[in-house]
Amino acid sequence: MDKVRVGVIGVGGHGRGRHLIPYTKLSNVEVVAVADVNQRRAEEVGREFKVKYYTDYMEMIERENPDAVSIVTPTGLHAKVAKDVLSKGVHVLVDKPLGANLSEVVDVVRTAKAKGKVLMVGYWSRFSPALKFGAEAMSLGMVGEPYLAYGYLVRRRGIPGSPTFIDKQLSGGRGALLDIGCYILDNLLSLLNFPRPVTVSGATYTKFGRNPEEVKFNWGSWDPSKFELEDYAVGFIRFENGVSMIIEVGWAANVSHVGEVGIYRVLGNKGGLEGRGHEAVTEMT
Ligand SMILES: NC(=O)c1ccc[n+]([C@@H]2O[C@H](COP(=O)([O-])OP(=O)(O)OC[C@H]3O[C@@H](n4cnc5c(N)ncnc54)[C@H](O)[C@@H]3O)[C@@H](O)[C@H]2O)c1
Structure with a gap:
């Protein structure tokens, strides 16, 4: 079976620890890149996991063309990043919560439906x-x-x-x-x-x-x-x-x-x- 090619957007504490590391343990997943606005953090994590790193997540999407991404940025950005990425036809696992208010989460759900892409929120509990x-x-x-x-x-x-x-x-x-x-x-x-x-x-x-x-x-x-x-x-x-x-x-x-x-x-x-x-x-x- 082909591996699912994933990227992780936002590689702070939770992005690195609870998304990136678990992905590296899955035999059917290949991590292709990470993106973080914090240049130092992006570089540090990219080097640690030997994957490409970006400071602009849309550049990562355009250049790497992943099948799916994890979004682990601060909550206030979840809905915007999810919508941007879904609009490019990429499946999304976004950490909780999906967004900060009703209108933005409705917008993301509609985008996922319109694009026929998987949208999952990380309610691990x-x-x-x-x-x-x-x-x-x-x-x-x-x-x-x-x-x-x-x-x-x-x-x-x-x-x-x-x-x-x-x-x-x-x-x-x-x-x-x-x-x-x-x-x-x-x-x-x-x-x-x-x-x-x-x-x-x-x-x-x-x-x-x-x-x-x-x-x-x-x-x-x-x-x-x-x-x-x-x-x-x-x-x-x-x-x-x-x-x-x-x-x-x-x-x-x-x-x-x-x-x-x-x-x-x-x-x-x-x-x-x-x-x-x-x-x-x-x-x-
Ligand atoms: N499910 C859980 O148990 C759990 C636990 C902790 C955090 N979280 C969620 O994970 C998210 C991140 O939390 P954290 O503790 O990792 O925070 P953090 O501050 O450690 O990491 C956030 C990272 O996102 C980066 N970032 C900010 N804006 C960005 C952008 N536009 N593009 C790319 N990267 C960007 C920051 O530079 C930082 O490295 C939050 O939404 C939080 O609610 C979930």
């Missing part, structure tokens, strides 16, 4: 043991009719201080809600088989990112006077089929647990499904 077990239990009817879904993904202190996450442009203009709230939403929606939402309400809070003391306790370093994103968010969604969903996500909060805790719960008339973390075996109650 959907393939975790907990979520896979949950999906199977739901499909076997063990929960019965679901009526409430609850998701919680909160760190006591874990504001990611690099520009990728907290610069307003690069992050897509949202903080914890977009960065980790997207996991909760995606994972719960997939368990519920993507019902149609009818009302959404919520609130966001910035209680830690602007406090200079917090720079000592979170991840990385940032200028608190320029912190404009939420570090906590809560949401309530009602769906057409009568199911409700409550989500709570936080980069920082005065909770009792030290690290990041994730909880997924679906209540139904026959059973309850609860997952803790991504690897934990989900419990049926």
Whole structure:
């Protein structure tokens, strides 16, 4: 079988560690090039993996003509890069989330459909043991009719201080809600088989990112006077089929647990499904 020729756009921490390295371990994949606007980073990674490197991803597409690319740039650029690349007829695996707002993600999905290309978003936790077990239990009817879904993904202190996450442009203009709230939403929606939402309400809070003391306790370093994103968010969604969903996500909060805790719960008339973390075996109650 011919190898799938891939390129990786954005080879920072996640692009190198979670896309590029795994690609090199797949026998049916050939990495043809990497692209990163940071010339030093592009060169360093290109040399390390002995592949061509570019600072302009469109030049990489034009010259290398890959079958598919991974997009692992900061979130605020995902939709634009995905649309550019799909328009050239290249399949896309874009890291989460697909985009920063509804109109841009609709645009990308339409482009993928119009071009007949695969567009996949890297919600790896959907393939975790907990979520896979949950999906199977739901499909076997063990929960019965679901009526409430609850998701919680909160760190006591874990504001990611690099520009990728907290610069307003690069992050897509949202903080914890977009960065980790997207996991909760995606994972719960997939368990519920993507019902149609009818009302959404919520609130966001910035209680830690602007406090200079917090720079000592979170991840990385940032200028608190320029912190404009939420570090906590809560949401309530009602769906057409009568199911409700409550989500709570936080980069920082005065909770009792030290690290990041994730909880997924679906209540139904026959059973309850609860997952803790991504690897934990989900419990049926
Ligand atoms: N799925 C997960 O578990 C997970 C974990 C971490 C990060 N991520 C996602 O991966 C993305 C990147 O995160 P990261 O931690 O690797 O950040 P990072 O800052 O380490 O890397 C981002 C890289 O993108 C490059 N870049 C910026 N603009 C570019 C452009 N126009 N063209 C090409 N390259 C460009 C930067 O120079 C940098 O090297 C984010 O969207 C983040 O949400 C996902």
